[in-house]
Amino acid sequence: MVHSPMQWRHGPVAAALALLLAAPLQVHAAxxxxxxxxxxxxxxxxxxxxxxxxxxxxxxxxxxxxxxxxxxxxxxxxxxxxxxxxxxxxxxxxxxxxxxxxxxxxxxxxxxxxxxxxxxxxxxxxxxxxxxxxxxLLDAPLRRELLERAERDQAAQHAAVDAGGGEAFKATAPVIKANADWLKSVVADKGWPTYALVGHDGAKAAWLLVQHADHDPVFQADMLPLIEKAAKAGEADSADLALLTDRVLLAQGKPQRYGSQFTQADDGAMELRPTEDMEGLDARREAMGLQPLAQYKATLSEMYGKPVR
Structure with a gap:
């Protein structure tokens, strides 16, 4: 599975914003x-x-x-x-x-x-x-720990991308497992880290630790309703909820809902993983704060430097 190439403190939209703010891209209108x-x-x-x-x-x-x-x-x-x-x-x-x-x-x-x-x-x-x-008003120690762990996650992720992706992502496993194990204890003690508890950046960091915990699909599935509840209350990002939803559905052998997950093909290109109802995909993506699929593919291609299908 291809992991998110974006800087951890930004969602998919913010990644597109970062690219557009740096240099104009050829994107497709929604x-x-x-x-x-x-x-x-x-x-x-x-x-x-x-x-x-x-x-x-x-x-x-x-x-x-x-x-x-x-x-x-x-x-x-x-x-x-x-x-x-x-x-x-x-x-x-x-x-x-x-x-x-x-x-x-x-x-x-x-x-x-x-x-x-x-x-x-x-x-x-x-x-x-x-x-x-x-x-x-925030839990400062928890926020700080979340930010530090997310930084370690991203350092490992970007090192894997720089090494060509694919098998290189195996080197991220120790960091991802340690972060997931730690977050489990946090959630058991304090509940899901919301905006009110750890701020927008802390909540984004918590989501990232779950999003990358593909080694533990049960943990990801357990966290999904907590993030969904927080998102409905305005205490989590709906785009984060969409991306984790796709992770959980794919792990359960079902098509993803929001078209956020790609895999690397034999020729090195990135391919969209099985996705339900392709005709309604962009409408679902927009409702969750995600870019249209064509624009998202352009973002991924720019970030990874490879074709995206």
Whole structure:
């Protein structure tokens, strides 16, 4: 099975965001006016179009995938409306879905313009205060351990990718097993690590440890309803739930639901594993905050440097 090539602190959408923010990709449009249409506009430097679609989505109370709110701020500021971008920051900051580190440091045209504006010094103080308040409410030792274990996981994963993937992933087994065994004890003691308990980054790290625990499909299946409950309560990422759902279904000998899992073919290309109802796939993916399949394949090809079918 091919493991996720994305940096662990980002979901699939954020991985596409990272690529698009670095250099435009050839991607395929999703439904008109959707989040992914806005993402494509941003990749084409159409900042006004991106801001228009995302602002409309916000007003309609639509779903923003992980990292989507930051794109709203970035596009609005890059389009030249710094006041409205500031208003978005003010509105979204209490949700915890805007990364303080990204707001303060990420080198992007819109964010750079925002930080150079006259209203930024006061906003910077508010961002820092909100971050301090957020961190004070978390289980800091647990969050720190989750982040450290996720970093070790990703170091092992990227080493395997650099070594050509395939059999090289066997070298990740000791790290993955140690992380899974540790997380089992955490869940037994404290329940699933939610946003409220360990923050967005800590919850993402916990999901990653489960997602990669293919050696223990019973553990993955046991964690799935916990993550589903958290996602329904707004305490976990729906995209994470979708990816783990696919892992569990495949381990049970069933087709995956969201088309997130690929395998490496004999010719070295990546191939989609068996997937139910291909005609309805993109609609299911969008509902969970996942890219359209064609765009996801482009992301995987860019990340792995190999063809994706």
């Amino acid at each position: 439904n008109e006016g959707s989040f992914f249409d806005a993402l494509e506009r941003y990749g084409a430097d159409d900042f006004s179009g991106c801001a228009h679609f995302l602002d409309d989505l916000l007003q309609r109370g639509g779903h923003f995938p992980e990292g989507g709110e930051l794109l709203l701020v970035e596009c609005t500021a890059a389009a030249g409306d710094l006041g409205k971008a500031m208003d978005h920051v003010t509105t979204l900051l209490p949700s915890g879905r805007l990364s303080a580190d990204d707001l303060l440091h990420k080198d992007r045209p819109g964010l750079n313009a925002l930080r150079n504006g006259p209203a930024w010094p006061d906003m910077r103080k508010r961002v820092l205060a909100a971050e301090q308040q957020r961190l004070a």
